[in-house]
Amino acid sequence: MSALTTPARWERFVWPLLTATCFLSVWHVLVRWSGTTVFPAPIDVERGLRELLGRGVLWAYVGDSLRRVAVGFTVAVLFGIPLGLTLGWYSGAAQVVNPLIQILRPISPIAWIPLAIVWFGIGDAAAMFLIFLGAFFPITVTAMNGVRSIPSMFRQSGRNFGLTPAQLLARIVFPATLPQIIVGLRIALGIAWLVVVAAEMIAVDSGLGYLVIDARNSGKRYDLVVAAMLMIGLIGFVLDRGFRRLETLKSIRWGFRDA
Amino acid sequence: MAIAPFAHPRGLEIKLRATGVSMTFHRDGAMTKVLDDVGIEAREGEFVCLLGPSGCGKSTLLNILAGFLKPTAGQVLIDGQLVQGPDPRRIFVFQERGVFPWLTVEGNVGFGLFKRPREERERLIAKYIKLVGLQGFEKAYPMELSGGMKQRLEVARALAVNPDMLLLDEPFGALDSITRLLMRVELLRIWEAEKKTIVFVTHDIDEAIQLADRVMVMSARPARIQRVVDIDISHPRDISSPRYLELRDGIFEQIGLAHKV
Numbered sequence: 001m002s003a004l005t006t007p008a009r010w011e012r013f014v015w016p017l018l019t020a021t022c023f024l025s026v027w028h029v030l031v032r033w034s035g036t037t038v039f040p041a042p043i044d045v046e047r048g049l050r051e052l053l054g055r056g057v058l059w060a061y062v063g064d065s066l067r068r069v070a071v072g073f074t075v076a077v078l079f080g081i082p083l084g085l086t087l088g089w090y091s092g093a094a095q096v097v098n099p100l101i102q103i104l105r106p107i108s109p110i111a112w113i114p115l116a117i118v119w120f121g122i123g124d125a126a127a128m129f130l131i132f133l134g135a136f137f138p139i140t141v142t143a144m145n146g147v148r149s150i151p152s153m154f155r156q157s158g159r160n161f162g163l164t165p166a167q168l169l170a171r172i173v174f175p176a177t178l179p180q181i182i183v184g185l186r187i188a189l190g191i192a193w194l195v196v197v198a199a200e201m202i203a204v205d206s207g208l209g210y211l212v213i214d215a216r217n218s219g220k221r222y223d224l225v226v227a228a229m230l231m232i233g234l235i236g237f238v239l240d241r242g243f244r245r246l247e248t249l250k251s252i253r254w255g256f257r258d259a
Numbered sequence: 260m261a262i263a264p265f266a267h268p269r270g271l272e273i274k275l276r277a278t279g280v281s282m283t284f285h286r287d288g289a290m291t292k293v294l295d296d297v298g299i300e301a302r303e304g305e306f307v308c309l310l311g312p313s314g315c316g317k318s319t320l321l322n323i324l325a326g327f328l329k330p331t332a333g334q335v336l337i338d339g340q341l342v343q344g345p346d347p348r349r350i351f352v353f354q355e356r357g358v359f360p361w362l363t364v365e366g367n368v369g370f371g372l373f374k375r376p377r378e379e380r381e382r383l384i385a386k387y388i389k390l391v392g393l394q395g396f397e398k399a400y401p402m403e404l405s406g407g408m409k410q411r412l413e414v415a416r417a418l419a420v421n422p423d424m425l426l427l428d429e430p431f432g433a434l435d436s437i438t439r440l441l442m443r444v445e446l447l448r449i450w451e452a453e454k455k456t457i458v459f460v461t462h463d464i465d466e467a468i469q470l471a472d473r474v475m476v477m478s479a480r481p482a483r484i485q486r487v488v489d490i491d492i493s494h495p496r497d498i499s500s501p502r503y504l505e506l507r508d509g510i511f512e513q514i515g516l517a518h519k520v
Contacts (some may be wrong), residue, residue: 053290153353156327160345161371161420171370175361250400 006251040223047168050225057211062231065196065207068124072131076248080136082180084143094144101140104112109195113202127199134195135188142184146177163254179247179255183236186243193236208232262347265347265476272422274456275301275324280333281481284317290324293319294330295481301424304456306450308467311477312514317460317492318428320482325351337403337424347371354505355433357413364388365383365397371420385414389514390449409444424456443469448492465512468503469496476513486513 007015024042031041040048052058087094109130120126150173163201200209208228215224247256282294293316301307309317322328324335326344335342339347350371362453368387372380388394391411401409406425417425430446431439439440445468450457461467467474474488488510492502 079482153355153357154359155356155361156325156345156351157326160325160347160351162345162347167373172359175359178361250402251361254402255399 007186038222039218039252040226044223045226048221048227050232052211052224052227058231061207061211061228062086062235064204065200065209066235068127068199068204068207069131069189069192069196072128072196073135076132076135076139076188076192077185080139080184081143084140084145084181084184085142085147085169085177088144088147088177089147089169089173101137105137105141109191110198113199116199117203122203124204126203127196130199130203131192131195134191138188139181139184142180142187143177146180146184147173149180150176175251179252182243182246182252186240186247188238189243190236193232193239197232208235272303273300274305274314275305275335275337275458276297276322277324277335278333280320280323280330280335282316282323282328283331291480294323295483296333296347297477297482297484299475299484301458302454303457304454306459306470306472306473308471309458309460309477309511310464310467310474311462312479313462313480315477315479316482317462317477320477321426321428321460322352322457325349327351347420348422350420350422352413352417352425352427352430354429355406355410358409358416363398363400364393364404364412367401368415368419383419383476387419387493390418391415391445391454406434407442410442414446414449418453418455422455424458427457427459429460430461438468439466446470451494462468464507464514465498468506468510469498474508474510488513 006007028041049058052061076172087097095222112130112133113126116126116129119131143210154172154176157167158168163171196207197212199211200207201213204210205214212225212232213229215221247253262337276298277300278298280294280297281292284291284293297320299309299320300309309320311317312466319328323330324342326335326342326349359370362370365384367386369380369384372383375383384397388397391414393408393412394417396408401406401412404412408503413430414425431442434442437475447470459467459470468490471490475487477483478485488506490506492500496503
């Protein structure tokens with residue numbers, strides 16, 4: 001399997017499967033070898049997962065987490081993309097707003113939890129607000145930088161063909177920025193998925209984040225803790241995979257190549 | 260200011276007249292004079308080359324003709340009207356990567372046709388894809404095309420809106436020498452078919468003599484028009500004919516290059 005040859009079809013499944021098997025084996029052996037009763041072995045986690053499925057909470061919790069991410073993320077997209085495009089286009093506006101964005105951006109959404117609860121109370125709205133915050137800044141900043149890096153000849157061409165400013169935005173600026181916007185969205189969704197877990201530990205009583213903290217607090221069920229973690233990882237992986245598929249669309253892929 | 264004597268080979272009307280065009284850029288407190296009192300003319304349907312050394316300001320002049328830049332002094336008249344901004348009647352073709360990578364070949368060619376009814380748009384797209392020889396690549400994206408094909412695509416996109424003028428900024432500069440030669444033949448064929456006025460910027464003396472009706476030789480910065488050379492050889496041009504070599508030697512001398520390596 002050299003770096004220069006594309007892996008064969010079977011390799012793309014077999015190697016990851018082998019890695020997973022090794023990981024689970026080492027995990028199993030370490031748990032048995034150390035004789036721990038707190039930390040679960042893979043088999044315990046599997047039993048935990050089945051228990052959650054049996055109680056009917058697993059899919060309900062997954063659904064709750066996904067719903068919160070969907071709402072917070074969508075609102076961030078609806079505000080972030082137009083704002084980013086505007087700031088990229090009007091450098092004057094960027095000079096006014098950008099310092100504020102750059103100061104707010106490094107603040108972890110977790111730090112906003114107390115304020116979120118003050119403003120929105122305990123519940124869905126507070127969690128969604130935190131997800132919105134986590135996703136909003138990367139979306140805005142990548143859209144802004146994307147517009148700034150559009151080669152000037154694309155704008156000139158657009159003006160040359162007689163486009164109005166609105167048409168220029170829709171037919172040049174947006175498609176020329178789309179590859180970077182997609183990257184921004186993927187990063188933002190990753191952050192949103194991190195934030196929802198933290199938000200659910202504090203602000204609500206459902207979802208995968210709640211499951212983690214609840215499993216620990218009510219009876220130290222570490223098998224369920226790890227089962228929830230596993231679900232979080234799997235779903236995060238699937239979401240990221242979905243976005244990577246978008247990046248291979250031909251009208252977008254040009255942005256990821258040198259040529 | 261040197262304006263060519265009016266020995267009109269085609270005897271047609273003046274399409275473009277730029278007079279007293281100067282351009283000074285202010286950058287970091289320093290002033291750079293790029294164009295100094297430049298005057299050029301192009302007649303209806305004429306093929307004019309702006310020839311000069313790299314960085315002499317010929318692209319700046321072309322940007323002024325297109326209306327992308329406003330000159331510090333002087334004016335540009337096209338059909339007797341003052342140029343005040345870009346206009347679909349004269350389309351600028353860039354050196355490379357001017358095509359929109361997010362659109363297919365069809366999408367690029369049809370880009371400027373958004374005001375036309377659908378059937379006309381499709382007819383024009385097909386016509387110009389055929390004219391530049393890109394049939395079979397209608398659904399392809401620019402990243403799937405070679406450099407020469409991308410350049411032909413950009414020419415097709417420009418022609419599709421039926422402009423009176425094409426302004427080409429070293430359009431074949433990024434191509435390999437064989438492709439460049441083929442592209443010149445293609446461009447002349449298209450020019451014959453479409454009868455557009457063409458202003459073509461190049462630093463390649465052979466390219467200028469092979470293509471142009473008249474070559475405007477520009478000096479180094481700040482650029483002036485040093486001399487206007489009528490290329491009085493009919494197409495297709497024999498690039499080893501005595502007249503060709505004579506013209507070539509004359510321009511080499513004008514630019515101050517000894518043509519020995």
